[in-house]
Amino acid sequence: MVIFASLLTVITQGFMEKNKPTVMVDIAIFTVFEDKLKILLIKRGSEPFKDSWALPGGALNTVTDNSLEEAAMRELVEETGVENQYLEQLCTYGGPDRDPRDWTLSVTYFALVAADEVTLRAGTDTMEAKWHTLTQDKVEVSLAFDHERIVCEAISRLRAKLDYTDIAVHLLPKEFTLSELQRVYEIIMQEKLNKSSFRMRVARADIVAPINGKMRTGSNRPAQLYQFVKHEGDRMFFPRSIAWAQERKK
Amino acid sequence: MVIFASLLTVITQGFMEKNKPTVMVDIAIFTVFEDKLKILLIKRGSEPFKDSWALPGGALNTVTDNSLEEAAMRELVEETGVENQYLEQLCTYGGPDRDPRDWTLSVTYFALVAADEVTLRAGTDTMEAKWHTLTQDKVEVSLAFDHERIVCEAISRLRAKLDYTDIAVHLLPKEFTLSELQRVYEIIMQEKLNKSSFRMRVARADIVAPINGKMRTGSNRPAQLYQFVKHEGDRMFFPRSIAWAQERKK
DNA sequence: CTAATAGTGTCTATCAGACATTATAAG
DNA sequence: CTTATAATGTCTGATAGACACTATTAG
Structure with missing residues (x-):
């Protein structure tokens, strides 16, 4: 019986290893211009949430990425063209329903950049990057996945840290x-x-x-x-x- | 034995799948008694870091876990026997060298429990759970993986939050x-x-x-x-x- | 009485906020 | 001169910290 139980455990773990979540790294990139707080969003070119706006991010690649921070920084530089900006880890979200395709986990970061130093990545065929104004802590467009919640959390952190840093x-x-x-x-x-x-x-x-x-x-x-x-x-x-x-x- | 071998193959293949990291959920569980801040550690019964002490935790199970928080809470209840304790997400660490077996990602939590309500899980054959005193923010034993860093971060967060919450x-x-x-x-x-x-x-x-x-x-x-x-x-x-x-x- | 801990009061230095005042440019 | 913004000064209320003081139990 004990052997049977431990076998079950091994089997379960076997399945579990196979069913690893997909890990994403997403960033809330803020700047200020026109007397407004702005956040950088990417228009999705493919399903799910095609044509919705989303936080810049991408899947973690264990072959090429040596750390989470590195993956986030790579994404940040890719989107803004600016290196050595302020980058800080925010929260990690995970669940089976965040993305219809898979049990996903997002490690989120928030970054601050000076508006005058940014050159937004040229819009490719499918992707468009654009600064969106935050009014009452919200953007006017609907966000993909649970990114609205992440944006709220990011603003909340930004405001909290502003108070003592x-x-x-x-x-x-x-x-x-x-x-x-x-x-x-x-x-x-x-x-x-x-x-x-x-x-x-x-x-x-x-x-x-x-x-x-x-x-x-x-x-x-x-x-x-x-x-x-x-x-x-x-x-x-x-x-x-x-x-x-x-x-x-x- | 043959079954075990084939299962191992499955596990190995699982690791290789799609360059996904292995995701762990680890918790720094604190309490105070004997006029000391204490942290709950588990003695590892297997390699790597056999016989070293580590934070309680386990692999995320995408089949049974519906969220990270749930996985953390399950682990917390399992170790302390107490439900509805204070639980908060800490940081997420990831890298290829944290665990010799794989590129791993740890979503870490910190929890506070009242010493009088805890009944430590009975020590099983391989695992021993024990409160360790923190002296100068350190335990006297050496910790597995990068858990020493996580403990430092947890104490730092605890101290910071104590100041305004x-x-x-x-x-x-x-x-x-x-x-x-x-x-x-x-x-x-x-x-x-x-x-x-x-x-x-x-x-x-x-x-x-x-x-x-x-x-x-x-x-x-x-x-x-x-x-x-x-x-x-x-x-x-x-x-x-x-x-x-x-x-x-x- | 003494010992020990609980709980309160007083004083001081410091600081945020409100508001006033002065400074320096352009036109 | 006016207008606009920069920069500083003054006053007040709030509060953290230091320290003294009173309160209440057991023995």
Whole structure:
């Protein structure tokens, strides 16, 4: 009986090994321009979900990919043409019904790119890549698979991290003013922030440095240009969180 | 024996199929007792890493598992005998060298259980489950695969979330005193916390409620017993983070 | 009484937010 | 001059941390 049971186990495991899930790597790539948070989507050229929009991604290939991060970075560079961008693992989703073809597992990432450095991959015969505006955390088009949920999760993470880290600098060009940085925070947080508080916090966090003598000119007082200063762990911890403070207002 | 051999062939062929990785679900299960943070480890009964300790886990079964979460929860219940514990996805690791047998992908979770509710699975012939004390974020035994890295990541996440959420209540029995709750925080944060500040924050967060009339007695002033109050989203956001405050001291 | 732990009160430094004020450009 | 935006200053309320203090049990 014991032998029979263990045999069953082996058989089951045998089937299981054969029935591995298909593993995908999908990325939510964000940028900010036109005063809006944007996400990069790909129009699907084939079934399932033909003509729907989806997150850039692809199947993991164990022969060519040496890590998940590498697979994600490859996809990111392929789509945006930009290397060394901010990339962070998000969540992993799995289930039998995510894709009608198979039990699939998606390891999702989220990436931040500066709009001015991106050159979208030329639209091929079947695939079209396009920035979509996020309004109330949603795009206007319907998304393939469970990608809508992934987008929500990605925005939620982005907003959470914005509150206690410096990652917003990755959305800006190499040189930027503090007002521009604050504007990015406001666009993503969907809240107006206090100028002096914001500046004090940014100064304390020590993540930007003025570029001596360089100013952004216009028909008003010129603004000091800053650049991002790399930090080990590149985190800036705010002593109080912006989100909490705003929570208190209600 | 012949049956075994042919089954092995099937298994091997399964591995080769379509360049898919083998998918594992591993869990870092924490508890607190004896004034120490503990993690549940399993002694491996077979190669590779025979006799090393590893995180509880197993291969994802696409035939029986309907989601990753379900697979993780099954593993958690199997090991601890406790249902409905705190379970959260951690990270996903993948690479060709994590396991000598195959390109593997581990979806890792972390779980919190109350020590008094756990009954460790009876040790079978080959597997032994045991709580290991974490000292300086390390166990005294060597871990299989890249599980040491996963444990580090899990502790780091636990500590981070402790700072702005209420998850520590999941490490305590159903009834507890505020001093006990504070002690759990101190054990994990490895810092002594201020009593009045801690109590004010806990009170404001509104996540525990006194159990009317119930007191813990001893050879000192009796302490009010509290119970956990479920909250939607079950998060308590501290207006200032404990960690930051302590960062400032240096 | 003492010992031990529970629980509260007071003071201080710090910080976010609100709002005002000054600075510097173009036209 | 006006307009626009940059940048700084001032005041207030909230709060974490330090530390002292009171409360309540057992023995």
